[in-house]
Amino acid sequence: MAIFTIYFFVLIICCFLCLIRAWLGKTIPDRMVAIDIMGTLAVGMTALYALITKLDYLIDVALAWIFLSFIGTLALAKYLAHKTLDE
Amino acid sequence: MNWNEIIGIVIIGVGVAFDFFGCLGLIRFPDVYNRLQAGTKCVTFGTCGILFGIFIMKGFTVLGVKALLGIPFVLLTSPVGAHALARGAHIFGVKLWDKSVVDHYKKDRGDKPRL
Numbered sequence: 001m002a003i004f005t006i007y008f009f010v011l012i013i014c015c016f017l018c019l020i021r022a023w024l025g026k027t028i029p030d031r032m033v034a035i036d037i038m039g040t041l042a043v044g045m046t047a048l049y050a051l052i053t054k055l056d057y058l059i060d061v062a063l064a065w066i067f068l069s070f071i072g073t074l075a076l077a078k079y080l081a082h083k084t085l086d087e
Numbered sequence: 088m089n090w091n092e093i094i095g096i097v098i099i100g101v102g103v104a105f106d107f108f109g110c111l112g113l114i115r116f117p118d119v120y121n122r123l124q125a126g127t128k129c130v131t132f133g134t135c136g137i138l139f140g141i142f143i144m145k146g147f148t149v150l151g152v153k154a155l156l157g158i159p160f161v162l163l164t165s166p167v168g169a170h171a172l173a174r175g176a177h178i179f180g181v182k183l184w185d186k187s188v189v190d191h192y193k194k195d196r197g198d199k200p201r202l
Contacts, residue, residue, distance in 0.1 A: 003096060007103045017110040021122070029119045029176035036172060037113060037126045040165055041106060044134040047154055048099070051141050059153040066160045073168035080175030 004052050011045045032076045039069030095144030102136025105129045118184035119176050127169040134161050 015038055022034035043062045050058035109129025116122045138154040138161070145151030177192055 003100075007099060010103050010107055014106050014110040017114050021113050027119060027176075027181050029172065029179065029181055030122065032172060033119060033123050033126060034113065036168060037110070037130050040127075040130045040134050040161070041110075043157070043161065044102065044106065044137040047138055047141055047157070050150060051144070056148075056150045056153075059150055059157070063153060063157050063160065066157065066164055070164035070168050074171055077168070077171035077175035080172070081178045 004048065008045065008048055008052070011041060011048065014041055015045075029080060032073070032080070036069065036073045036076075039065065039072070043069070091146065092144055095140045097140075098143055099137050099140035102133040102140060105133030105136060107133075109133060118187070119181050120173060120183065123169055123173055123176075127165060131161060131165040134165075 018034045018038040018041065022031045022038075025031045025034065043065050046058055046062040046065060050056065050062070106129070109126050112125030112129065113122050116125050135158050138157045141154040142151045145154070174192075183190055
């Protein structure tokens with residue numbers, strides 16, 4: 001349906017806004033916040049794409065993406081706090 | 088078009104609107120903590136709205152139940168990641184905005200050096 005295409009383009013515009021923040025961001029945590037939020041947006045985009053194309057297995061990609069984004073964010077936060085990744 | 092499809096489209100629309108306003112706050116706010124607050128809350132609720140709308144549209148099918156299963160995952164992982172990122176940014180030494188009025192975490196940490 002056409003309305004889902006409009007929703008999908010709005011989400012793509014949101015991803016570009018996050019990329020603008022990751023490009024302009026003054027400090028390192030600004031860029032990390034932008035990438036974290038883009039990961040959460042990608043979950044919604046993947047779920048919406050599974051709904052549009054009727055490919056049910058794509059929702060599994062969304063479920064995996066949640067945890068991948070979470071682990072990546074935790075690793076970046078640990079790097080920010082301690083400046084090393086080993087411990 | 089059934090009633091559940093109409094309600095699902097409306098809920099997905101609300102979720103997409105929350106996503107858009109969250110990303111707009113990510114652009115417009117002045118500080119990394121403000122940006123984290125705007126972006127993470129709005130985008131978490133927006134993604135949960137999209138998943139719940141898919142569940143309303145599809146009912147108890149494979150797609151619908153897995154979308155419903157994704158809601159607690161997003162609600163558990165996204166605030167934890169945001170909290171860790173805010174703590175890391177504070178320890179990293181990012182200054183607050185000029186017009187901020189209070190910083191309790193700095194008072195709690197005291198003058199200890201970086202961990």
